[in-house]
Amino acid sequence: MTERSTAQRRAAKGATMADVARLAGVALKTVSRVVNDEPNVRDEVRARVHAAIAEAGYRPNAAARALVTSRTRTLGVVTMSTTFRGPSAILAGVEAAARDAGYGIALTRTPTGSPEAIAAAMDALVDRGVDGIVILEPAQSTATIGHETPGTPVVVFEDRPGDSADWIRVGADDVGACREAVAHLLALGHGTVHHVAGPAGWRTSDARAEGWRTALEAAGRAVPAPVTGDWSAASGFEAGMALAARPDLTAVLCANDDMAIGLIHALEGRGLTVPGDVSVVGMDGSEVSAYLHTPLTTLAQDFEAIAREGVARLLDAVEGREPESRRVSVPVRLVVRASTDAPRIVAGEPA
Amino acid sequence: MTERSTAQRRAAKGATMADVARLAGVALKTVSRVVNDEPNVRDEVRARVHAAIAEAGYRPNAAARALVTSRTRTLGVVTMSTTFRGPSAILAGVEAAARDAGYGIALTRTPTGSPEAIAAAMDALVDRGVDGIVILEPAQSTATIGHETPGTPVVVFEDRPGDSADWIRVGADDVGACREAVAHLLALGHGTVHHVAGPAGWRTSDARAEGWRTALEAAGRAVPAPVTGDWSAASGFEAGMALAARPDLTAVLCANDDMAIGLIHALEGRGLTVPGDVSVVGMDGSEVSAYLHTPLTTLAQDFEAIAREGVARLLDAVEGREPESRRVSVPVRLVVRASTDAPRIVAGEPA
């Protein structure tokens, strides 16, 4: 069995550059020049080599090239999850941007999201020879990762300043977005806004909570204790059960759409209506949010733009150009739908 | 700039096996033996080499190893999307299974999903030297891809027989699952079941439609014309608008949960209630489906099991073992929730 498969492999292993050179009657190096589109080859020779390449069915050997150039034209991606909307949307954008630039993607997940797991994943990618590393939606603020990969540039999709000065940072303006959502709700007449946060320690959780809190403080409103979820609809449901009892509950900002869906389900189960009794804002702009029983007001992020921006900066660094900027913030758009409305009774003020 | 970055790279490039050999006072080959855990090295020597490895901070060079072994310990993944639930869940499982076996993942997306794009992606992965290829949720039935990669085994996540005899096939039992869903609805008393299918040409669309149709036929029921969507909630909404007018509409099976959500929204917009007027079954077991206004009856797939099974078979082939089986079907589980109920009036029979 093993022998047969080895034989197959050997047979399948096609022509080498030397074969092409022989066929075209030129030197190895000339074939190399043609393959890599280098100048200083006569058109006639170039054509002859191309013909020989076609005839031999030659395909360059990536490992050999990587060995001598010590570049793999591969970007490593570290992500905790591929199922949540944010990471998967950014991953898609990263892959597209990389492919357009002739780079491949090496994917590693770190289900625990711990700093150690992330560091180990980064090391594994470096060992595989990636030219650059993309850190997607890390649970941990990058400040706590603190892992260096000398010689391999890193881009992290977060908007907040961190410790590793070398890292490129690109992120949605979570703080600004949540401020805008709170402003929207206050403008509708709500006395304050409750918050269902993402899990503690996630940078996005922190940023979103910060935007929510500072907006309330700036408006001089009470800041209710936030409830913490884990991004799942189930945790949003539990949060809803907990919040339903609060007397001043008229508006809730959830750190993602899934939790908002769970929350609404819980509120309705307790006899509260949305937006009649409680206004709800989600976050992430998931596609289904527009088609729910009560279409959800949400904060839509342009994940595609974030991804392209990040990959462009990373490739600048990989290819020895100084990145235009090491810190990019992409705006978030508030999409108002049916889940937010004026409160039935304007708290603390005469109607 | 370029010079500096080159210098950095060179400096970052650590010790080689030769450095370690010198440090430990042994031959190159002995270091190689230790690094690869080969037998026939005295414990004392092994320890000395390990010490030298640690001292030098040596890390094996993957490209050099790949060049000489012509194996990269990398699996290529071809997927159309990373945002839909099915592919992203399987991708996660594939990555985990590969990592457990010491393999990395090279990811390529084919947004168009055309046979040409899939074939090109497969070739690109082969050029990058992957040891095996995973085709995730291809839009095209694999029968129409018909692309050979001699020497590189392929696993495709589909349950139906196809043309490429060499390919390993692992998939959910879509046909059986849809039959079960139809049986559930008929048992509740519905006269027939309408169907919102996925886009034409997708193997999952076809399989799900086939299960639905054959179940109706077997029961001697009318088979209404199916409506075609594109997996999105928006297309489900449109399907709902189209179906709402049908007089015999009491039950709908949607080929995924997102379309079911859109469909329900449209029906409710037309004044129909779920499940009062119409029962709806989704498919995929998305997490939010349990937390909708009307929790959705759905067909839950064990994506993790599918992924593990597929990777295990693929690695058998990659490593020269004969796979236990080249064709595996994983059952789907019907999860009954509030969106299905007996019809208000049992069609064609006295109440």
Add this chain to the structure above:
DNA sequence: GCCCGGATTGACAGCGCTGTCAACTGGAGG
């Protein structure tokens, strides 16, 4: 004490490609 076989170790030749540098070409300029 000597021979034998298995265990251990090492020398060496590549894997397929690119970077360096020398060698060659042909036409412009003197």
Add this chain to the structure above:
DNA sequence: CCTCCAGTTGACAGCGCTGTCAATCCGGGC
């Protein structure tokens, strides 16, 4: 007619590692 130079081409030496095969070591059997 010879020199010079830009434009072309090729010979050669590795990149860092593993496979092959020969050399050496050791203890047991005679």
